[in-house]
Amino acid sequence: MGGDGRRDLVATGVLWVILTALGEWAVLGTNMLPTLASRQGEEVDGAFRLLMIYSVPVMAFVLAVLFYSVIRWRVEGRPGEDGPPLADHRGFSRTWFFVSVGLAALLFIHPGVTGLLALARDAEEEPDLVVELTGVQWHWDVNFPEHGVTLENPPELVLPVGSTIRFDLTSTDVIHAFWVPAFRLKQDAIPGQTNSVTITPLETGSYEEDDAFRLQCAELCGTGHARMFLPVRVVDEAEFGEWLAGAGMGPMEGMEGMDMGDEGDGMGMGDEGDGMKMGDEG
Amino acid sequence: MATTISGTGAPTIGSRGLPFAFRGLLWGAIGFLGGALLTVGVRVLLGYPAFSLEPVVVIGYVFGLSGWFLGVGVWETWAKGWLGRETVAYKPDGWRRYFGFHQDHKVIGIQYGVTFIVLFLIAGLLAMFMRAELIETGRTIFGPAGYNRVMSLHGLMMVLVAVTAVPGAFGNYIMPLQIGAEDMAFPRLNALSYWFWPPVAILLLASQFVGGWDTGWTGYVPLAVVNRPGQLFYALAFITAGLSSVVAAVNFVTTVVKMRAPGMTWRRVPIFTWSILFTGILSLLFTQAVAVALAMTIFDRVVGGAFFDPVLGGLPVLYQHIFWFYSHPAVYVMVLPSLGVLLEILPVFSRKPLFGYKWAVGGIIGISALSAVVWAHHMFTTDIGVTTKIGFMLTTEAISVPTGLVFLAAVGTIWRGKLWLKTPMLFALAIVFNFLIGGVTGVFLSDVPADVQLQDTFWVVAHFHYTIVGAGIFGLFAGIYYWFPKMTGRMLDERLGKIHFWMMFLGFNLTFLPMFWLGLNGMNRRIADYQPSLEGVNTFVSLAGFFLGASFLFFIWNAVVSWRKGAPAGDNPWGARTLEWLTTSPPPELNFDGEPEVTGDPYGYGTDGPAHAVVRTETGGER
Numbered sequence A: 001m002g003g004d005g006r007r008d009l010v011a012t013g014v015l016w017v018i019l020t021a022l023g024e025w026a027v028l029g030t031n032m033l034p035t036l037a038s039r040q041g042e043e044v045d046g047a048f049r050l051l052m053i054y055s056v057p058v059m060a061f062v063l064a065v066l067f068y069s070v071i072r073w074r075v076e077g078r079p080g081e082d083g084p085p086l087a088d089h090r091g092f093s094r095t096w097f098f099v100s101v102g103l104a105a106l107l108f109i110h111p112g113v114t115g116l117l118a119l120a121r122d123a124e125e126e127p128d129l130v131v132e133l134t135g136v137q138w139h140w141d142v143n144f145p146e147h148g149v150t151l152e153n154p155p156e157l158v159l160p161v162g163s164t165i166r167f168d169l170t171s172t173d174v175i176h177a178f179w180v181p182a183f184r185l186k187q188d189a190i191p192g193q194t195n196s197v198t199i200t201p202l203e204t205g206s207y208e209e210d211d212a213f214r215l216q217c218a219e220l221c222g223t224g225h226a227r228m229f230l231p232v233r234v235v236d237e238a239e240f241g242e243w244l245a246g247a248g249m250g251p252m253e254g255m256e257g258m259d260m261g262d263e264g265d266g267m268g269m270g271d272e273g274d275g276m277k278m279g280d281e282g
Numbered sequence B: 001m002a003t004t005i006s007g008t009g010a011p012t013i014g015s016r017g018l019p020f021a022f023r024g025l026l027w028g029a030i031g032f033l034g035g036a037l038l039t040v041g042v043r044v045l046l047g048y049p050a051f052s053l054e055p056v057v058v059i060g061y062v063f064g065l066s067g068w069f070l071g072v073g074v075w076e077t078w079a080k081g082w083l084g085r086e087t088v089a090y091k092p093d094g095w096r097r098y099f100g101f102h103q104d105h106k107v108i109g110i111q112y113g114v115t116f117i118v119l120f121l122i123a124g125l126l127a128m129f130m131r132a133e134l135i136e137t138g139r140t141i142f143g144p145a146g147y148n149r150v151m152s153l154h155g156l157m158m159v160l161v162a163v164t165a166v167p168g169a170f171g172n173y174i175m176p177l178q179i180g181a182e183d184m185a186f187p188r189l190n191a192l193s194y195w196f197w198p199p200v201a202i203l204l205l206a207s208q209f210v211g212g213w214d215t216g217w218t219g220y221v222p223l224a225v226v227n228r229p230g231q232l233f234y235a236l237a238f239i240t241a242g243l244s245s246v247v248a249a250v251n252f253v254t255t256v257v258k259m260r261a262p263g264m265t266w267r268r269v270p271i272f273t274w275s276i277l278f279t280g281i282l283s284l285l286f287t288q289a290v291a292v293a294l295a296m297t298i299f300d301r302v303v304g305g306a307f308f309d310p311v312l313g314g315l316p317v318l319y320q321h322i323f324w325f326y327s328h329p330a331v332y333v334m335v336l337p338s339l340g341v342l343l344e345i346l347p348v349f350s351r352k353p354l355f356g357y358k359w360a361v362g363g364i365i366g367i368s369a370l371s372a373v374v375w376a377h378h379m380f381t382t383d384i385g386v387t388t389k390i391g392f393m394l395t396t397e398a399i400s401v402p403t404g405l406v407f408l409a410a411v412g413t414i415w416r417g418k419l420w421l422k423t424p425m426l427f428a429l430a431i432v433f434n435f436l437i438g439g440v441t442g443v444f445l446s447d448v449p450a451d452v453q454l455q456d457t458f459w460v461v462a463h464f465h466y467t468i469v470g471a472g473i474f475g476l477f478a479g480i481y482y483w484f485p486k487m488t489g490r491m492l493d494e495r496l497g498k499i500h501f502w503m504m505f506l507g508f509n510l511t512f513l514p515m516f517w518l519g520l521n522g523m524n525r526r527i528a529d530y531q532p533s534l535e536g537v538n539t540f541v542s543l544a545g546f547f548l549g550a551s552f553l554f555f556i557w558n559a560v561v562s563w564r565k566g567a568p569a570g571d572n573p574w575g576a577r578t579l580e581w582l583t584t585s586p587p588p589e590l591n592f593d594g595e596p597e598v599t600g601d602p603y604g605y606g607t608d609g610p611a612h613a614v615v616r617t618e619t620g621g622e623r
Helices: A003-029 A039-073 A090-124 A237-249 B020-046 B053-082 B094-099 B105-133 B143-178 B187-195 B197-210 B230-258 B271-302 B316-350 B357-371 B386-398 B400-414 B423-446 B448-454 B458-488 B494-520 B532-565
Strands: A129-136 A139-144 A149-151 A157-160 A165-171 A176-179 A186-189 A195-199 A214-216 A229-235 B011-013 B595-598 B613-616
Touching: A003 A039, A039 A090, A039 A195, A039 B400, A039 B423, A039 B448, A090 A195, A090 B386, A090 B400, A090 B448, A129 A157, A129 A176, A129 A186, A139 A229, A149 A237, A157 A237, A165 A176, A165 A186, A176 A214, A186 A195, A186 B448, A229 A237, B011 B053, B020 B053, B020 B094, B020 B197, B053 B187, B053 B197, B053 B230, B053 B271, B094 B105, B105 B143, B105 B187, B105 B197, B105 B458, B105 B532, B143 B197, B143 B230, B143 B271, B143 B316, B143 B458, B187 B197, B187 B230, B197 B230, B230 B271, B271 B316, B271 B357, B316 B357, B316 B400, B316 B423, B316 B458, B357 B400, B386 B400, B386 B423, B400 B423, B423 B448, B423 B458, B423 B494, B448 B494, B458 B494, B458 B532, B494 B532
Parallel strands: A129 A165, A157 A229
Antiparallel strands: A129 A139, A139 A149, A165 A195, A176 A186, A214 A229, B595 B613
16 A cells, blocks of 8 residues: 555554454453353354454454544545545455455354354254243243143243253244243244254253343243243252152142233233333242 | 416426325325225125224225325326326425425435434434333333334334435435436336325324234234234335335336436446445345235235134244345345445545445445345244255355445545545444444354344344444435535534534444343343343443434434525535536536536546546536
8 A cells, every 4th residue: 555654554553453452352351141051052152252252353453444544644624635546455455355255254164054063963962851832922831741741831940950951842822932041042932833942951040040041032922022931940850850740730839920811912902011020020 | 276387388286275295185085985985885795794994994095095196296297197188297386395296306305305304203212212111120101012012113113214214315316416317217206106105104103093013113923913903004004115115216226227427337336326226126126025925914914814824824934034035135225325325425535536446336236136145044043944044144144245345445445535524424434333343243143053142132133223223324314414515505514413423423332332232141122121130231221322312403403404594505515526516506407507427437536537527518618
């Protein structure tokens, strides 16, 4: 870009390096993610962190040019003369193009395809436990088919730590979606079909301590959508067995807490829910 | 009703009496009633209960829309010709121009601009109500049902604003000037495309009297089949808006291809005109898909169709495929014109050629081409299969390459320029900043492993606001500050403009940047209430959102006062080279007082090359 611009190139380069260093320091030094409690989530978080690391120098480059140019070349009042007629710079433009192609290809392969295939492999794993979840406006029905335990609108979903669990998702009315933030993966529950998502919880935890442990409906499903979540409790194998045995006996206390039956079906015009406080439930 | 303006000889209408828009309302109401009665009559004959809201509304609307168009001026200016009778022109003076079927592209550009600024402000006010609900947990002002309604209305209105405002206002007003044309290729279609919009607004208003709708702007089934009647109005409004887009797109494409002034080879076409051309091509190719999806929804709702009912063999996911087949290209319809505005403004206020013109045009073409094959990246959680996911991940990540070329042109243009930081330039530079964040955060969503966490969370909300507001709407305001002098003949106030800019830029970033964190930390989108752990950040976002909202008060004040009393602009206040600046502000009826001829590069700042264009007057003068 011309000999007289060398100092500007160097200064912009230095600014780029500084911005990149600051950005990487921020990305590597802070944890922006909620509690992670599943094996599959490691793949997700790995992809997210890698993309952050890649993003920083790209953003820093554009910002370095933007900031440097505005500071260095702003003029007060109407410019008396034109700038240099740089209509293109073959080497720079081509480099830009090929670097962006390379970056897109790199990100596509890793973490894109590699992560996707890893998740697909996990999904094919033989599950230790199958849980059927049915979305209903606006709660979840839970069925443990291997244990003959069916829970309509239960107050919580209890899961064993360390087991590979396949959730079979469907819906009786509109589209809902399975999302436990601590597990990361999301999958739609669609009427007329069954979608599966496989999760291996690695940490115990409960909604009372951490709201990342909740089965949140993540697809807009009508009036009760915001409150359509089911507290999740991940416990050890023995406790899960006890809970399941107890759950098979009959209705459990606390169900009123999640009952939304009094809200109508959302077809009426004035069926606005009562004031709600999410933390009070469960 | 026809009068003759002395001297012209041609009969014209609309100079006296009630403005035609009111007659359109009347004729539309008559049409609606006729259609409604017809429906009731047919129902009685077939033995159904006489009244059912949705069939009556659908048929009534078709007749009402026809009546509206005839009443607003299609009858005298167009339809009479189909019957072999003489048509007349609608050419009143003053404010009346804007209230009837006027066919001048400059009138239509102003109609679009004012209409969509008003819609933008109303939809923005709805966003204020949304943030008021979300300022703390629990019920704040209207609870979940009311929130879903307001959120859905905000979403659809803003999508329509984003799709239409820049091409509607500047594609109509500026593009024909930029290519040295007297008008658009099809002036009557142009007027037709604008007059679709009042019925859209009436439908959206009417929907609120039957409970509104609660599916967001996307209208996913089966929810959209089983919910309130307001959903029907949503579908009719969206289809009507789509018709407007298609009609306008035919016109844009034909005009750019056929109406360019002598000498304007493809390499001399201004970049904004390129962006309008490809916006038109996208609208023309894809808008029908959303109409199909919504028509299928109407069939399912109104006559018991089963396109999406799994019990009867329908497929809910099918809707999403058809819907996004349009609606992903649509996000480029929202952004491309504003990127055109960005690259149009940067050379003028950097006093340098547009850097890498060919690359920038290639970027616009590449984005357009790839946008056709990325739709299923909205559906990574619907079980579309690993191979399909890989394909759509590839195409979606590939779109970062042509998008990057727009950034190449932007940073190359400002490099070593003489940066004149007037308000339009500030908005342009802000687009580079905002769109960078919007683009990079989109890469996360294209990556399936990251997307399964981020999909349907506030990360998505933040991402698309950074692209569609951060680039699209900032581009609208960049364009307003840049072209307002041309369109009104008066300058906007620079001090108020800068206050508006800084409040909007800071308010925007403070509102939407924290939303990325919210999405990561478990805040899913479209919810009236959230977990208590997210309350602090939400309160901050709401307050920043109110600040952002307040910035537009300065804009309204500035626009209203400057339009009447602003400093005279002169022909070319920014010292730009493109053709719209080689005529008066505002331009005469046929745009140029002579024959424009294009002789050089539109962005040859700092070069010794020939001027971009000259306008030769009959008396031998040149501009």
